[in-house]
Amino acid sequence: MARELMALGASFLLAGVLARGGGKVGLPTIPLFILAGMIVGPHTPGAVLFKHPDELELLAAFGLIFLLFHLGVEFSVEDLVAGGRPLLASAGIRLLLNIGCGVAFGFALGWGSREALVIAGATGLSSSAIVTKVLVELRRLANVESPLILGTAVMEDLFVALYLAALAPVFGKADGVAESLWLFARAAGFLVLLALVARYGAGWIGKLVSGVEDELLIVSFIGFAFLVAGLSAEIGVSEAVGAFMAGLILARTPSARRIERFVLPLRDAFGALFFFAFGLSIDPAGISEIVVPAVAAILMSLVLALVTGVIAARFTGLDRLATANLAATLVSRGEFALILVALTAGAGLDPRLSPFVALYVLVLAVLSPILATRSHLVARVIPSRLIRT
Amino acid sequence: MSDDIPIPGTTRLPGVGLRLELTDIDGTALQVVRRNDGVAELHLPDNHVIRLDEDASHTLAAFMSGRYLMPPELTTRLSDALSCLRFDWCRLAPDAFAVGKSIEGLEIRARTGVTIVAILRGSIPMVPPDPTMSLAAGDELVYASPEHLAEGFERYVNEGT
Numbered sequence: 206m207a208r209e210l211m212a213l214g215a216s217f218l219l220a221g222v223l224a225r226g227g228g229k230v231g232l233p234t235i236p237l238f239i240l241a242g243m244i245v246g247p248h249t250p251g252a253v254l255f256k257h258p259d260e261l262e263l264l265a266a267f268g269l270i271f272l273l274f275h276l277g278v279e280f281s282v283e284d285l286v287a288g289g290r291p292l293l294a295s296a297g298i299r300l301l302l303n304i305g306c307g308v309a310f311g312f313a314l315g316w317g318s319r320e321a322l323v324i325a326g327a328t329g330l331s332s333s334a335i336v337t338k339v340l341v342e343l344r345r346l347a348n349v350e351s352p353l354i355l356g357t358a359v360m361e362d363l364f365v366a367l368y369l370a371a372l373a374p375v376f377g378k379a380d381g382v383a384e385s386l387w388l389f390a391r392a393a394g395f396l397v398l399l400a401l402v403a404r405y406g407a408g409w410i411g412k413l414v415s416g417v418e419d420e421l422l423i424v425s426f427i428g429f430a431f432l433v434a435g436l437s438a439e440i441g442v443s444e445a446v447g448a449f450m451a452g453l454i455l456a457r458t459p460s461a462r463r464i465e466r467f468v469l470p471l472r473d474a475f476g477a478l479f480f481f482a483f484g485l486s487i488d489p490a491g492i493s494e495i496v497v498p499a500v501a502a503i504l505m506s507l508v509l510a511l512v513t514g515v516i517a518a519r520f521t522g523l524d525r526l527a528t529a530n531l532a533a534t535l536v537s538r539g540e541f542a543l544i545l546v547a548l549t550a551g552a553g554l555d556p557r558l559s560p561f562v563a564l565y566v567l568v569l570a571v572l573s574p575i576l577a578t579r580s581h582l583v584a585r586v587i588p589s590r591l592i593r594t
Numbered sequence: 595m596s597d598d599i600p601i602p603g604t605t606r607l608p609g610v611g612l613r614l615e616l617t618d619i620d621g622t623a624l625q626v627v628r629r630n631d632g633v634a635e636l637h638l639p640d641n642h643v644i645r646l647d648e649d650a651s652h653t654l655a656a657f658m659s660g661r662y663l664m665p666p667e668l669t670t671r672l673s674d675a676l677s678c679l680r681f682d683w684c685r686l687a688p689d690a691f692a693v694g695k696s697i698e699g700l701e702i703r704a705r706t707g708v709t710i711v712a713i714l715r716g717s718i719p720m721v722p723p724d725p726t727m728s729l730a731a732g733d734e735l736v737y738a739s740p741e742h743l744a745e746g747f748e749r750y751v752n753e754g755t
Contacts, residue, residue: 287605341610344643347627358609359609418741459745
């Protein structure tokens with residue numbers, strides 16, 4: 206016990222110190238939390254605080270659940286509708302292109318078809334956490350393109366839940382087509398049930414968790430989130446999707462605002478551990494094997510960011526600099542890529558997948574804020590005849 | 595989740611908050627962002643941004659509107675002192691159940707367990723409120739309530755249930 210506490214304490218502190226240092230030069234926290242895990246992990250020289258990421262399995266799972274639960278509580282259909290058709294069209298095309306090219310890229314790598322689906326999700330989805338942070342820190346919330354950027358991130362949040370739900374049965378332990386279909390139907394049925402609860406049962410759930418003192422509210426909503434996440438994992442929909450749905454349900458109760466506020470510190474603390482635990486599993490020696498495909502994927506994502514940025518500009522009439530801001534901000538990758546890899550950890554996938562996603566995320570999580578800060582340089586790459594102003 | 599009053603000129607910043615666009619007397623565009631975390635950002639020309647925490651932005655809003663709003667620090671202090679007692683206020687929408695009815699007629703204390711301590715109508719605070727007076731749309735009902743009864747009270751004055 207004493208040893209674990211010391212290791213945990215030192216890990217949190219190291220993660221905090223690194224992230225503070227990174228923050229001074231404008232870096233987001235996620236890559237630095239991963240780096241902290243790598244430094245004290247078993248694969249790098251020097252101190253080894255945890256021999257295996259499994260030692261943090263439960264705490265890291267809390268992180269994953271709170272990350273998705275917070276997305277669910279915060280999600281609002283009004284946010285999507287407010288963006289209107291330009292948002293739906295440009296974000297839809299962005300998703301289609303990013304996921305489509307990701308699948309093609311995944312198959313071209315030849316690591317397997319299940320691996321290709323993970324790669325598509327990991328390379329196709331922006332990090333809402335980094336996107337929001339970049340916009341706030343660069344003081345760009347008043348810019349014309351910011352509602353579109355944030356709306357796109359929200360739409361991708363919803364897509365993450367759908368994609369995870371669709372993938373979960375693929376990674377289940379099914380023997381044969383019939384059983385796969387049964388697992389899929391069972392998972393889909395459970396999701397429909399949760400959606401119905403969100404639609405019609407929020408009042409009843411609200412009585413269970415709300416209208417009480419803060420302490421009781423916190424205890425109750427954590428209980429609800431964990432229970433739904435656990436049930437979902439049992440049924441094969443993945444705990445992440447369950448946590449998201451639990452959040453969606455509680456978002457419709459009168460206590461939604463308070464829950465949203467209370468879950469933030471939990472998400473931050475356990476989320477940091479989730480990223481840290483991922484870092485523990487990364488072997489730098491493994492990274493050297495996948496440098497070429499990772500660099501190729503990074504280049505693909507950068508090109509796609511410009512292409513989808515120009516398409517968005519045509520739908521919404523953004524100018525060149527705004528288009529560059531959009532492209533540079535939305536190319537950030539982070540939590541979703543890592544969640545996908547974490548959820549498929551037990552499925553016996555190609556061992557190169559994890560270091561591949563690690564390097565890909567580390568580079569883009571760092572590169573995106575740097576590019577966003579210097580978006581006037583990015584703007585020069587965009588041919589002005591493609592922008593209607 | 596949405597308790598936002600649709601003020602003309604606001605845009606949603608999904609996941610972050612709301613943005614209000616204004617022009618000053620000279621026609622220069624100004625933008626104000628109200629973040630979900632309570633921070634308000636005033637975006638001035640030349641990329642100047644002023645950030646106010648929740649208390650400061652409430653004070654500014656009260657001062658600018660020339661209306662007496664319950665200072666948040668006061669309600670927090672009261673709530674802290676009387677741990678489970680909550681001081682809060684709600685504004686009556688035009689279609690609220692309580693509009694046109696009196697505190698007495700509504701049997702507020704008997705039905706909800708909540709006490710209305712003041713009514714703010716425009717810039718006139720009515721302390722204590724006249725229980726026989728008809729409530730009007732736009733009235734701010736300042737109330738004292740045990741924490742767990744506040745939601746029921748607001749539902750009653752708005753929906754009558």
